[in-house]
Amino acid sequence: MRTYGRQRIARCIAILLCASATAAGQVSVLTANYDNNRTNSNTSETLLNPGSVNANSFGKVGTFPVDGQIHAQPLYVPGVKISGATHNVVYVVTMHNSVYAIDADTPQSATPLWTVNLGPSILSSVFNFTDILPEVGILSTPVIDPLQNVIYVVADTLQSGVPAFYLHALSLADGSEQLNGPVQITASVLGTGAGTDGNGNVALDPSSHLQRPGLALTNGQLYIMFGSHADTGFWHGWIIGYNASNLQQQTAVFNTTPNGADGSIWQGGRGPVIDPLGDLYVVTGNGDYDGVTAFSESVLHLSPESRSFLGGVQLNMRGSFTPGNWSDLNDNDWDLGSSGAMLVPGTGMLIAGSKAGNLYTLSLDQIGHSRTWSPSQTAAVNQWGMFDMALWNNESGPIVYESEPFVAVKAVPMLNGSLSSTPTSQYNIPSSFFVGLAVSANGGRTGTGILWLTTGDNTQPEVPGILHAFDAGDLTNEIYSSDWNANQDGLGRFAKFVAPTVANGRVYVPTYSNALAIYGMLSGGPQSPSAPTITSVTNGASFVSGAVAPGEVVAIFGANLGISALTQFQTDANGNVTTQLAGTQVLVNGNPVPMYYVSSNQVGAITPFGLAGMTAQFQVVYNGQTSAPFTVAVAPAAPGLFSADGNGGGVGIMAVDGSAINFNQLASDGSQVTFYATGLGQTSPASVDGTISNGPNYPSPLLPLTVLVNGQNVGVTSAGAAPGMVAGIQQVTIQVPFGMAGYNLPVIIQAGDFMSPNFLWLDAQ
Numbered sequence: 135m136r137t138y139g140r141q142r143i144a145r146c147i148a149i150l151l152c153a154s155a156t157a158a159g160q161v162s163v164l165t166a167n168y169d170n171n172r173t174n175s176n177t178s179e180t181l182l183n184p185g186s187v188n189a190n191s192f193g194k195v196g197t198f199p200v201d202g203q204i205h206a207q208p209l210y211v212p213g214v215k216i217s218g219a220t221h222n223v224v225y226v227v228t229m230h231n232s233v234y235a236i237d238a239d240t241p242q243s244a245t246p247l248w249t250v251n252l253g254p255s256i257l258s259s260v261f262n263f264t265d266i267l268p269e270v271g272i273l274s275t276p277v278i279d280p281l282q283n284v285i286y287v288v289a290d291t292l293q294s295g296v297p298a299f300y301l302h303a304l305s306l307a308d309g310s311e312q313l314n315g316p317v318q319i320t321a322s323v324l325g326t327g328a329g330t331d332g333n334g335n336v337a338l339d340p341s342s343h344l345q346r347p348g349l350a351l352t353n354g355q356l357y358i359m360f361g362s363h364a365d366t367g368f369w370h371g372w373i374i375g376y377n378a379s380n381l382q383q384q385t386a387v388f389n390t391t392p393n394g395a396d397g398s399i400w401q402g403g404r405g406p407v408i409d410p411l412g413d414l415y416v417v418t419g420n421g422d423y424d425g426v427t428a429f430s431e432s433v434l435h436l437s438p439e440s441r442s443f444l445g446g447v448q449l450n451m452r453g454s455f456t457p458g459n460w461s462d463l464n465d466n467d468w469d470l471g472s473s474g475a476m477l478v479p480g481t482g483m484l485i486a487g488s489k490a491g492n493l494y495t496l497s498l499d500q501i502g503h504s505r506t507w508s509p510s511q512t513a514a515v516n517q518w519g520m521f522d523m524a525l526w527n528n529e530s531g532p533i534v535y536e537s538e539p540f541v542a543v544k545a546v547p548m549l550n551g552s553l554s555s556t557p558t559s560q561y562n563i564p565s566s567f568f569v570g571l572a573v574s575a576n577g578g579r580t581g582t583g584i585l586w587l588t589t590g591d592n593t594q595p596e597v598p599g600i601l602h603a604f605d606a607g608d609l610t611n612e613i614y615s616s617d618w619n620a621n622q623d624g625l626g627r628f629a630k631f632v633a634p635t636v637a638n639g640r641v642y643v644p645t646y647s648n649a650l651a652i653y654g655m656l657s658g659g660p661q662s663p664s665a666p667t668i669t670s671v672t673n674g675a676s677f678v679s680g681a682v683a684p685g686e687v688v689a690i691f692g693a694n695l696g697i698s699a700l701t702q703f704q705t706d707a708n709g710n711v712t713t714q715l716a717g718t719q720v721l722v723n724g725n726p727v728p729m730y731y732v733s734s735n736q737v738g739a740i741t742p743f744g745l746a747g748m749t750a751q752f753q754v755v756y757n758g759q760t761s762a763p764f765t766v767a768v769a770p771a772a773p774g775l776f777s778a779d780g781n782g783g784g785v786g787i788m789a790v791d792g793s794a795i796n797f798n799q800l801a802s803d804g805s806q807v808t809f810y811a812t813g814l815g816q817t818s819p820a821s822v823d824g825t826i827s828n829g830p831n832y833p834s835p836l837l838p839l840t841v842l843v844n845g846q847n848v849g850v851t852s853a854g855a856a857p858g859m860v861a862g863i864q865q866v867t868i869q870v871p872f873g874m875a876g877y878n879l880p881v882i883i884q885a886g887d888f889m890s891p892n893f894l895w896l897d898a899q
Contacts, residue, residue, distance in 0.1 A: 160212035160222065161637050166275035166348020166405035167207070168572075171477040174524035174633045179574035181639035181655065183582045184605045187614050192603075194616065194623040195640070196241030196652035197735050199669040199693035202230030202255065204629055204644035205266075205403070206275040207348070209285070210238065210637040214306050216247050223247065223306070224635075224642055225278070226650050230670075231255045231271035231289045233309060238640065241652040244667040244693045250309035252302055252316070253291035257678065259891040260297065261341065262880060263364045264783035267893060268677045275348035275403065275632075277356070279378060284312050286356055286378070288319070288345045297340040301358065301381055315381040319358065321374050325392030325427075329368030336392055338374070342367030347474070348405030353412040354378050355385060355438060355447055361398030361419065371399040371418050373406075373436065373449060388436060388449040390429050396421025397430035402521040403631040404474030407484065409498060413437045413452070415477070417486050419469035423460055431460040431470045433486050433494070435501050453501040455494070455508045463490055473520050473536075479527050483551055487523050487536060491516030493546065493553050513553040515546055521631060524571040524585070526606055529578040533558070533606070535585055537569040543587055545609050559609040561602070565591045568630035570643075573606055580607060586636060588643060590628025595780025598700065599628030601643055601653060616653070624698030625651050626735050646781075648691035649735040666754040666761035668692040674730065674738050675774030675812050676891050677782040681767040683888075684745040685821055685862045686774075686813040687730055688752075689738055690720065692761070695754050696732040703730050703738075703860065710824040711740070711860050719755040728824035728860060740862040743821045771815035771837055771885035775894045776863075783893030786810075786881060801896060803872040808865050809894070810856055814839070814885045817855070821862070827855035837886035841868050843896055844879040870896075 255271035362369035375386030390397035421430030438447035544557035566589035575583035583606030626647030674687030696718035715729035730738030817833035832854035
């Protein structure tokens with residue numbers, strides 16, 4: 135054992151003992167993927183098992199509303215002292231840069247123990263990419279130090295109008311800043327690679343990087359990793375270390391390609407594996423490789439070495455593994471680093487997965503001592519694609535659970551240190567691209583394991599999600615699905631990459647519906663319904679919050695807003711859209727408005743065309759209870775363009791020369807392209823609330839309209855209410871200029887002085 139680490143290793147052991155002792159019988163989840171092995175497994179779960187979980191006894195017990203999408207794994211700490219009382223607490227972070235402390239023992243509550251906001255989030259349009267919509271804030275899973283009573287969080291925010299990363303250490307008790315935080319994250323290394331400043335320095339550029347992997351804490355050091363914004367701009371893979379007791383002290387900086395380009399560390403959000411000595415193992419994506427200073431498509435072993443004369447540590451690379459076909463992986467966008475790595479508990483075996491569909495088994499001894507390719511056992515388990523994994527150390531041997539997009543989730547056994555290419559069982563999921571995976575079990579005992587799986591239906595707008603539970607020993611035995619009783623148990627919008635958190639008899643599932651869905655054992659008697667709660671009112675096309683306009687389709691997020699199953703609008707005997715849908719009403723300034731759709735944590739409604747004044751008050755009525763008023767500013771227009779998949783961006787819902795366009799069709803020179811919009815304001819003649827637009831005279835926006843494609847004003851051929859659709863949805867037609875060609879050309883619509891975010895794309899030839 136290296137002597138520099140003995141005291142810090144002892145401290146880590148003390149942290150683990152402290153975490154387990156805070157509440158007898160309770161389990162802590164303090165880091166991404168449950169532990170430093172990154173196995174996505176809780177093997178101390180005694181309440182949930184294949185015998186206790188079924189459709190009659192298990193289901194949704196709460197929905198906690200938050201102010202933005204949840205991309206990070208929830209964390210769980212028992213026995214936290216807050217305001218003089220002891221609570222078991224779930225910590226949740228959002229893309230709106232907020233942190234919530236939630237009482238785990240009151241799952242039906244919509245009131246946090248505390249919440250803080252860490253600064254303005256960044257609209258995705260600032261980065262001109264749509265992989266994440268509509269905003270970027272806290273993307274990665276935080277990490278918790280129970281001894282120092284803090285949660286470490288990285289927020290992406292604006293500093294003088296420029297993107298910047300900030301590291302925070304917040305008190306578990308009240309969210310206050312601790313340990314000399316916050317600190318702006320900056321770093322540079324010597325090099326000649328992409329983005330060099332000409333003086334031999336390569337700096338971390340927040341405009342070209344995402345902080346997606348989970349934060350890591352070991353031996354008194356905090357590690358933060360970075361990848362790219364959808365592979366645009368100048369980027370590298372970065373690991374930056376800080377003194378976990380003093381955020382002002384940056385202790386380590388490592389760049390994967392200082393004299394080259396790319397080599398992201400993104401790992402599908404997975405944190406780095408940390409071995410018992412505190413060494414780190416990370417996996418890089420596409421980019422340059424030379425085996426000397428450039429290490430894309432590689433598994434890297436990094437060792438923190440003491441720098442006593444400077445303080446802190448230095449990350450030295452002790453070894454690496456790079457597949458022999460790394461060039462093919464790179465050329466075909468088959469990142470080795472798509473799902474990170476896992477360490478099989480109690481062994482020296484590391485498992486990594488790639489977009490190419492391979493699982494690699496590596497011995498830590500083999501990659502521990504030199505920068506050379508190391509032997510590995512490769513199992514081709516998928517035709518392509520791998521973005522998440524989980525592992526259960528079953529008493530019969532380790533089992534790796536992984537998913538092939540649009541095909542199946544599979545149980546892959548490991549025998550004598552080797553992975554099989556043939557699964558022992560699998561469950562077919564033909565409609566899901568990404569999944570979330572976690573295992574709960576009582577140790578390795580056969581018959582106690584459950585594989586928890588979240589899937590998203592990519593054939594449906596907004597990708598609705600489902601929580602599944604399977605007997606971990608036999609994936610053909612599905613014991614629960616939130617879709618079996620969708621009216622009660624519906625999950626909401628699917629959150630990709632992130633694993634559900636299973637802790638002490640409950641399952642906490644992140645969603646993109648601005649809510650944490652909570653599942654557990656059902657009580658014997660009926661529960662009184664909770665009052666609706668509104669957390670945000672956004673544009674119904676772009677999902678950007680702000681002022682609302684007359685006649686705008688809005689999306690209202692919150693909790694207890696209606697039945698769980700998504701219900702679309704209905705018309706009354708006069709052919710008008712109803713102001714009550716599945717028992718839910720939306721009031722604007724006390725008056726019911728047309729309802730577009732309803733679910734438990736997201737409803738769509740249409741503001742009155744006569745809306746006036748500086749502000750408007752929104753309320754939701756459901757189950758005989760009315761939410762508190764939610765005040766929103768009013769503007770003459772608040773434009774938004776509808777996307778084809780309903781997530782607020784990407785390819786638009788559009789028609790070309792009168793025919794519906796598909797995702798692979800290009801708009802040619804001179805063609806007429808029609809987009810669908812909302813929030814364009816008052817019309818002439820005046821639109822009537824709730825009516826279905828029919829000719830011959832279609833109301834047109836009063837404000838002048840401008841459409842910009844890739845920054846060019848292309849003019850507007852026609853604009854007016856969309857035929858056959860509810861008043862509030864309008865169609866805008868342009869003619870593609872000759873000579874305009876390209877993919878992912880941003881489209882912006884402007885009504886008067888008000889512009890839509892550039893989330894929408896047009897592909898032209």
